[in-house]
Amino acid sequence: MNLPVIGKVPSDVVVAWMVMLILGALTIIFLSKKKKWSLLWEYMRTTHHRKIGTMYIMAAILFFFRGGMDALLIRTQLAVPQNDFWVYQGDKYNELFTFHGTVMIFFVAMPLLIGLMNVAIPLQIGANDLAFPYLNAVSFWLFFAGAMIFNMSFFFNAAPNAGWTAYAPLSTDAYTAQVNNNYYIFGLQVSGMGTILTAINMIVTIFRLRAPGMKMTRMPLFPWSTLVTSVLILVAFPVLTIALTLLMFDRYYGTHFFMSEMGDPVYWQHLFWIFGHPEVYILIIPAFGIFSDIISHFSRQKVYGYKSMVGAIVLIAMLGFMVWAHHMFTVGLGAFANTFFAITTMMIAVPTGIKVFNWLFTMRHGAIRMTTPMLFSLGFIPTFVMGGVTGVMLAVAAADYQYHDTYFVVAHFHYTMVGGTVLGAFAGIYYWFPKMTGKKLDDSLGKWHFWLFATGFHLTFLPQHFAGLNGMPRRVYTYLPEDGVAIYNGVSTAGAFLMGISMLFLLYNLYKTAKSKEKAAADAWLGDGRTLEWTVASPAPEHPFEQVPYVKSVDPFWFHKRRIQNMPMGANPRPSPVSVKTIQPLLFVLTISMMSIAFIYHWIWVEIIFGLLVLMFFLLRTLTDERESVYRKEGEA
Amino acid sequence: MVKHIRKMSFFFLLLVAGCDIRVLDPASETGRRIEDLIGLSFWMMMLVLVIVFILFIHFIKKYRVKDDSYVPPEEKENKWLEISWTVLPIILLIILAIPTVIATYNLTYKSEAEEDSLKKEGLHVEVTAGQFSFTFTYPNGKESTNQLLLPVDREVTFTLTSKDVIHSFWVPELSGKIDAIPGKQTHLKFTPNQVGGYQGKCAEFCGSHHAMMRFTTRVVEQDTFTEWMDK
Numbered sequence: 030m031n032l033p034v035i036g037k038v039p040s041d042v043v044v045a046w047m048v049m050l051i052l053g054a055l056t057i058i059f060l061s062k063k064k065k066w067s068l069l070w071e072y073m074r075t076t077h078h079r080k081i082g083t084m085y086i087m088a089a090i091l092f093f094f095r096g097g098m099d100a101l102l103i104r105t106q107l108a109v110p111q112n113d114f115w116v117y118q119g120d121k122y123n124e125l126f127t128f129h130g131t132v133m134i135f136f137v138a139m140p141l142l143i144g145l146m147n148v149a150i151p152l153q154i155g156a157n158d159l160a161f162p163y164l165n166a167v168s169f170w171l172f173f174a175g176a177m178i179f180n181m182s183f184f185f186n187a188a189p190n191a192g193w194t195a196y197a198p199l200s201t202d203a204y205t206a207q208v209n210n211n212y213y214i215f216g217l218q219v220s221g222m223g224t225i226l227t228a229i230n231m232i233v234t235i236f237r238l239r240a241p242g243m244k245m246t247r248m249p250l251f252p253w254s255t256l257v258t259s260v261l262i263l264v265a266f267p268v269l270t271i272a273l274t275l276l277m278f279d280r281y282y283g284t285h286f287f288m289s290e291m292g293d294p295v296y297w298q299h300l301f302w303i304f305g306h307p308e309v310y311i312l313i314i315p316a317f318g319i320f321s322d323i324i325s326h327f328s329r330q331k332v333y334g335y336k337s338m339v340g341a342i343v344l345i346a347m348l349g350f351m352v353w354a355h356h357m358f359t360v361g362l363g364a365f366a367n368t369f370f371a372i373t374t375m376m377i378a379v380p381t382g383i384k385v386f387n388w389l390f391t392m393r394h395g396a397i398r399m400t401t402p403m404l405f406s407l408g409f410i411p412t413f414v415m416g417g418v419t420g421v422m423l424a425v426a427a428a429d430y431q432y433h434d435t436y437f438v439v440a441h442f443h444y445t446m447v448g449g450t451v452l453g454a455f456a457g458i459y460y461w462f463p464k465m466t467g468k469k470l471d472d473s474l475g476k477w478h479f480w481l482f483a484t485g486f487h488l489t490f491l492p493q494h495f496a497g498l499n500g501m502p503r504r505v506y507t508y509l510p511e512d513g514v515a516i517y518n519g520v521s522t523a524g525a526f527l528m529g530i531s532m533l534f535l536l537y538n539l540y541k542t543a544k545s546k547e548k549a550a551a552d553a554w555l556g557d558g559r560t561l562e563w564t565v566a567s568p569a570p571e572h573p574f575e576q577v578p579y580v581k582s583v584d585p586f587w588f589h590k591r592r593i594q595n596m597p598m599g600a601n602p603r604p605s606p607v608s609v610k611t612i613q614p615l616l617f618v619l620t621i622s623m624m625s626i627a628f629i630y631h632w633i634w635v636e637i638i639f640g641l642l643v644l645m646f647f648l649l650r651t652l653t654d655e656r657e658s659v660y661r662k663e664g665e666a
Numbered sequence: 667m668v669k670h671i672r673k674m675s676f677f678f679l680l681l682v683a684g685c686d687i688r689v690l691d692p693a694s695e696t697g698r699r700i701e702d703l704i705g706l707s708f709w710m711m712m713l714v715l716v717i718v719f720i721l722f723i724h725f726i727k728k729y730r731v732k733d734d735s736y737v738p739p740e741e742k743e744n745k746w747l748e749i750s751w752t753v754l755p756i757i758l759l760i761i762l763a764i765p766t767v768i769a770t771y772n773l774t775y776k777s778e779a780e781e782d783s784l785k786k787e788g789l790h791v792e793v794t795a796g797q798f799s800f801t802f803t804y805p806n807g808k809e810s811t812n813q814l815l816l817p818v819d820r821e822v823t824f825t826l827t828s829k830d831v832i833h834s835f836w837v838p839e840l841s842g843k844i845d846a847i848p849g850k851q852t853h854l855k856f857t858p859n860q861v862g863g864y865q866g867k868c869a870e871f872c873g874s875h876h877a878m879m880r881f882t883t884r885v886v887e888q889d890t891f892t893e894w895m896d897k
Contacts, residue, residue: 119874192871198848199831199873294832294847328729334743359834359845359869361852364774368767375759375766379752382714386751389721394741396731407726414718418711425762427769428703430842431689434834434869498689500838502869505877512865513686555734591737 039116042186049184074610076162078147079569081169083465085144086458088173090535092136095180097529099129104489104525107518110510122506123190124209128183130193131213134308135220136176138446141454142315143172143227146255148569149461150231152562153249155240155580157572157605160233163614163655168223168230170618175220178625182212189213192504194305195276197287197297202280208629211280214273215625219618221266221273228262231255240561241602242580246339249560249583250332253339254318257346258311264350265307272300281631295360302353310349312446314342316453317384320406323456324388326559327403328395331584334387341380341387348377358429367426374424381417385410398555401475405456408483409448416444419494434504436517437497443490455482455535463549466542467568474538481531488524492517552586559584571608577601604663609655617646688838693860693885696773696841703769707762714758773842775853788821788855795826795833795846797872798879808895812881814866816858817891823855834870837883843869858885 031037060066072080103125106114117125147165151158159165182188187209191200200210235256239248276297278284285292325332332338354362354370388410397403419441423429432438455478462470496517501508508514549567552558564586565573576598582588589596620642627635692698729738791814792803802810814837816822826835828846836843841856868879886894 123871123874123876196832196871199871204831204873288848290849293849295850329738330741333741334748337748359843360847361775361844361850364771367774368770371766371770372763375763378759379755382755383748383752385718386721386747389718389725390741390747392725392729394738395729396733396736396738397726397729399730407722410722411719414715418715421711421759421762422704422707425703425707425766425769427766427773427842428700428707430773430844431700431704431838433843434871495687498687500688500836500865500867502836502867502876504871507877513688 038186039121041116041121042184045184071610073615074612076158076166076608076611076614077571078151078159078162078165079465081165082144082147082149084169085140085147085172086465088176089137089140089144089454092132092140092176092180094532096129096132096137097532099125099132101525101529103129104522106506107508108522109519110508110512110515112507118506120190123192123504124183124188126504127189127192127213131179131189131217132176133446134193134312135217136172136179138312138450138454139220139224140172140176141458142258142312142450143224145319145454145457145461146227146231146251146315148465149457149562150234150252150255151238152464152565152569152573153560154235154238154243154252155561155574155577156234156238157574157601158608159230160237160606161230162606162608163611163650164226164230166611166614167617168226170614171223171226171621172220174618174622175216175218175223178219178622178629179212179216181626182209182216187212194301195297196301197276197279197294200276200280200297201287203288211277211629214277214280215629218270218273219621219625221269224262225266225270228259228266231259232263235259238603238606240574240577240580241599246336247580247583247585249318250321250335250338250342251315251318254314254321254342257342258314261307261311261314261346261349265304265311268300269304269308272297272304275300281628295357298357298360299353302356303350306353306356307346307349309442309445310345312450313453314346316409316450317342319453319457319460320388320409321391322560323402323406323460324391325584326460326554326557327398327400327406328392329398329557330391330395331559331587332387333390333393334383335583337383338387341383344380345377348373348380352377355424355426355429358426359433371424371426371429375421378417378421378424385414385417398557400459400554401470401472401479402456402460402554404476404479405452405459408479409452409456412444412448412452412483412486416441416448419444432497434502435497436493436501436503436514439503440490440493440497443486443493447486447490455479460554461562462542463553463567464562464565464569467549467566468542468545468547469549469553470538470542474534474541478531478534478538481534482528485524485527485529485531488527489521490524492520492524496521556590557587559587561586572605574601604660607656607659611655613646613649617643617650620646688865692839693862693864694840694856694858696856697839699769699773700842703765706765710758710762714755775855788823789817790823790825793824793826793835793846794829795835795868795872796829797831798868798875800833800835800866800868800879800881804895806895814881814883815891815894816883816885817888818858818861818885820888821855821857824853826852826854831872832870833868833872833879835866836869837864837866839864840883840885845870861885861887 060069072084075081102117106112106117106122187207189209189212191205191210195210195213198204235252275286279286287294287297321332321338351373352370354366355374358367423432423441459470459475496514499514501514551566552563553567578596578598581594585596588594620639624636624639624643627639690701692701790805794801799812802814826844826846827850828848830848833846834843835846840858841854844852844854862885864883866881866883868876
């Protein structure tokens, strides 16, 4: 479409602008009519873990619809051979799958899990808040700003187009000179910074703020998986930061890290996957923790093999750093490297298998109750095992020469990421919704959501294995009738729309629950809660553990209720983190975003001005400490 | 749940029945070795899958309760069970790892020296990938774009490179893929055993028209090949 002043703009961008303007106007009208501006203002200044967690999850669901829309557009373009759907051929299609991948990994899966950690971790270990509430607000706004910067790119017709893996040299200025991939670099840098800060926050919280008596070996499994995940983040994310910085230098300042005689395009792949493989464990391990807690809860059994569960998580995390080159079997690293990484990859199947059998045997001799969170957790087991076994098949290096970069791989990682992470996040949202809002989501709508989602999921991704084996490479915008993959793609597209429809049930459920007046109890799920979060009111109050329980075993609340063991309450022996109401984190992140946008478009003076402003915020924060006055007051009293 | 799984397995059969799947219908020794590996790993993994599915369905059916008041007695871990689901997978993986190592060493180039010796014996083709086509150069200097002609039953070696971004050379019926990387050389060899035409594709995302970066491979009798080379 040709617009005056602006020039040629693809029609999908025009439609997106119009939809956004209408939605924006409607939101403003809604906020004014319902007098919700003060609520919004409160959330903009909050440092409370539950509110920040809720914002993480709300933002993630918003981006889930954004990434899901990309998925549906991809599937529509691929529905039939030689399709010409709208504008999505060539570069526009490349933008679609780059957007879909990046958004789903960084702006959906990560914040969904981090949001659930924010809500549940302090409550599960008996802490009043995360260790650094101010830092937590900074983390959230950094994530949100990174996602917004990334999303801006589409509206300015400059969506990144080198795939979510941004392989060099395609991602360098020699082959993609426009600003598109600058958005990728800065979107991920800004949100990545937030993720690293969250990891530090979680580690300190879990080490320092556990309830008295709660040894590490008495922690529920979700805090355990959060701890291990945070360590993974702390090691893996800086590698991404470095890779992106090097790419930025190649694109901006004429260096040649990833090209020419001195540089090497394969360096990018090493760096990216040294980050990227731990990243997939960062996404799956918290989901493992969620499933462990839920399956134990709704089987009325303590989790089977607690110690081996913890050991398996730690082992998976360590092995996760030794397998990155299985993404690079076809690069020509040689037979030795390929067999080494093949075997380390196969080894991961052992701890994962241990976990699966432990989940199964948690249910044995239990009393299984089919609530929505349990349904999502049960759906996870067969789905994830299917993704796991194709993972072992992919680890067979010589066979991977065939699977690599085909739809077989696409099917595999969707089975693990959707079957694991997304089902885990949904299970967690249904499970801890009472702790976030004080209400329970509707159970029958939840079940509709699950069954449609699961059916749609298998319809979408099972056929893709066969499409891959029949020679369909990934990231292609079309295929020919004689390729013999039309039937698989047709079924796949139908399944994708079914998954899309299932998400409407979640939306309607959220709306209906918001309208309803029914309050959830503290021990919201059948009165079967096992861990400390179910001892506090729903929604969790600002200071849930003024009176903190003394913990004598795993699942202390359950054994207390069964009168096997008492759970004495006492004053909290540790100083609580001090929450404040402050707009500083948001303003700080706004200046960082402005600096990033200036970098994206090479506006040097704006870079300098906002760079200085960012430094000013560091100074300001160095010189203020909200804890001083509070602790002084406590000391006097 | 049972119904769900039955539905799925039916669906599975429907998809596989009567389809010639290229990777599983190879026309070279290399392709067949990979197919064997795929078959071995697939059936071993199916065994795991079946065990998990049976336990899963059995436990859900047996231990699902409607009675709100029933509290099951505390379950103690069984050491032997835990050992068995640790040790058995390890054994299973060793069984899979051995052929994996052997095949990976056999199907991957080991050294430059090996390449030199092979060049002398068999046919050698240089592949130059570029956005969005493949150029094949034969020993006598003959060049061909997006058309690869090979004689049947003769070993052929490839040296690949790229003149711009990373591409990947793939003929599913004949061999696994190998990347073509700018500033580097990679190698591949296989022996086609069946006369026929096969699709070739670029498998590494390489820019705007990655989907269009295809070539055709024709495996012909030696006479036809010689004739074509001399033309």
